[in-house]
Amino acid sequence: MSRLTSRINPHIYRVARAIRGRTQPNAALGSPSPYAQWHGPDAAAARTPILVCTSVADIVLLQGCAPTGAELAIELDSEQTTHPVTHRFPHPDTPLGPRRCFEMTFDRSSAGSATRARLVADGTAGGWVAIPELPKPGAMTGAEHIERCPACTRSDFAAAGRRQHLVMVTCQTCGLMMTNPRPIEDHTLVRYSERYFDEEYLPSQQLTPALTTHIDSILDHVEPVKRPGASLFELGVGGGNLLARAAERGWLVSGTDVNPASIAHGESRGLNVWLENADHADTLQGPYDAVISEMSLEHVRRPEHFCALAAADLAPGGRLVIYTVSAEGESFEQSGMASPLVGPAEHLFLFSAGSLVAMCEAVGLRVDTVWRNHTGDEIGIVASKRRDIANPGVPRR
Numbered sequence: 347m348s349r350l351t352s353r354i355n356p357h358i359y360r361v362a363r364a365i366r367g368r369t370q371p372n373a374a375l376g377s378p379s380p381y382a383q384w385h386g387p388d389a390a391a392a393r394t395p396i397l398v399c400t401s402v403a404d405i406v407l408l409q410g411c412a413p414t415g416a417e418l419a420i421e422l423d424s425e426q427t428t429h430p431v432t433h434r435f436p437h438p439d440t441p442l443g444p445r446r447c448f449e450m451t452f453d454r455s456s457a458g459s460a461t462r463a464r465l466v467a468d469g470t471a472g473g474w475v476a477i478p479e480l481p482k483p484g485a486m487t488g489a490e491h492i493e494r495c496p497a498c499t500r501s502d503f504a505a506a507g508r509r510q511h512l513v514m515v516t517c518q519t520c521g522l523m524m525t526n527p528r529p530i531e532d533h534t535l536v537r538y539s540e541r542y543f544d545e546e547y548l549p550s551q552q553l554t555p556a557l558t559t560h561i562d563s564i565l566d567h568v569e570p571v572k573r574p575g576a577s578l579f580e581l582g583v584g585g586g587n588l589l590a591r592a593a594e595r596g597w598l599v600s601g602t603d604v605n606p607a608s609i610a611h612g613e614s615r616g617l618n619v620w621l622e623n624a625d626h627a628d629t630l631q632g633p634y635d636a637v638i639s640e641m642s643l644e645h646v647r648r649p650e651h652f653c654a655l656a657a658a659d660l661a662p663g664g665r666l667v668i669y670t671v672s673a674e675g676e677s678f679e680q681s682g683m684a685s686p687l688v689g690p691a692e693h694l695f696l697f698s699a700g701s702l703v704a705m706c707e708a709v710g711l712r713v714d715t716v717w718r719n720h721t722g723d724e725i726g727i728v729a730s731k732r733r734d735i736a737n738p739g740v741p742r743r
């Protein structure tokens with residue numbers, strides 16, 4: 347019996363969409379793009395069931411779109427039984443529309459000898475779709491294993507759960523949750539495209555009063571170290587709202603991002619930003635009076651390296667502020683791996699208070715404040731560079 351599970355969260359299949367963008371077209375469908383079939387407007391309007399089958403690592407992903415109300419099941423050619431599709435959700439292009447879409451995954455190794463799958467809608471079977479071959483069942487391709495916790499360096503991990511293609515584990519010492527094993531960097535960087543920036547990211551950055559209030563609350567943490575000519579650096583500038591606001595408040599601002607579209611956008615706003623991947627940087631080009639990572643550290647591969655860079659590039663007395671996502675809040679408590687915070691191909695880390703403190707203290711910074719938002723799903727830390735301790739420098743790989 348195959349172990350089939352349903353996946354219904356829109357956030358996570360946006361993540362899957364980035365991965366799927368690299369996969370080969372499914373020849374059995376005769377279509378140049380699974381994306382066009384499954385995510386495009388044609389899919390939203392489809393009257394006949396659509397099934398797309400792809401695989402990443404050892405996980406087979408079935409996605410489809412079918413008329414509202416139809417009873418759906420997946421049939422594998424190796425079995426006599428079908429597997430009901432129990433969860434449906436609206437098409438992403440029409441988020442308020444009917445629940446027409448579904449997503450299911452199963453372990454390739456548990457699919458036995460199955461080579462094809464098909465969708466059965468109200469008892470009528472659609473065409474067979476090939477299940478992609480895998481080089482070795484059970485083995486993830488293009489994976490990178492984390493041997494030691496980046497925050498506390500211990501190796502005592504416990505499985506936290508599985509989401510779609512990936513497993514997350516929690517460090518039993520400091521509470522850091524991480525995707526492990528994780529896709530190699532070339533695969534995770536695919537996410538940060540121009541399309542992602544324009545269509546998904548930027549629309550979420552409309553400068554509402556609430557967002558302005560949030561940005562100001564972050565900047566308030568570095569206000570005490572602002573002096574005439576004070577400099578502020580941001581990791582992951584995104585749409586540039588924080589830097590623009592900091593400039594208004596009198597800071598000399600600069601920052602980096604891994605997405606060229608973000609840099610182009612920031613330059614169009616007159617910001618001093620450059621394309622750089624902090625995971626490979628030797629310096630942040632400081633010194634700065636303030637270094638800020640606001641909702642970016644969960645995306646980087648080496649958060650401890652960023653802390654080292656920040657510590658090295660802060661002026662004595664300067665402050666580091668990290669604001670990020672946490673698995674210690676209500677969302678994870680109530681929903682576990684189904685939480686919208688969980689997107690293991692994109693959010694490579696979900697931070698704990700212990701892990702943030704450990705990373706800051708490991709590079710010689712003094713932890714001043716740790717705080718959370720009202721749900722506990724977001725967590726912040728302020729750490730200062732002491733004036734009486736020499737520059738710790740940046741450890742090499």
Ligand SMILES: [Zn+2]
Pocket residue numbers: 495496497498499500517518519520521522701
């Ligand atoms: Zn740890």
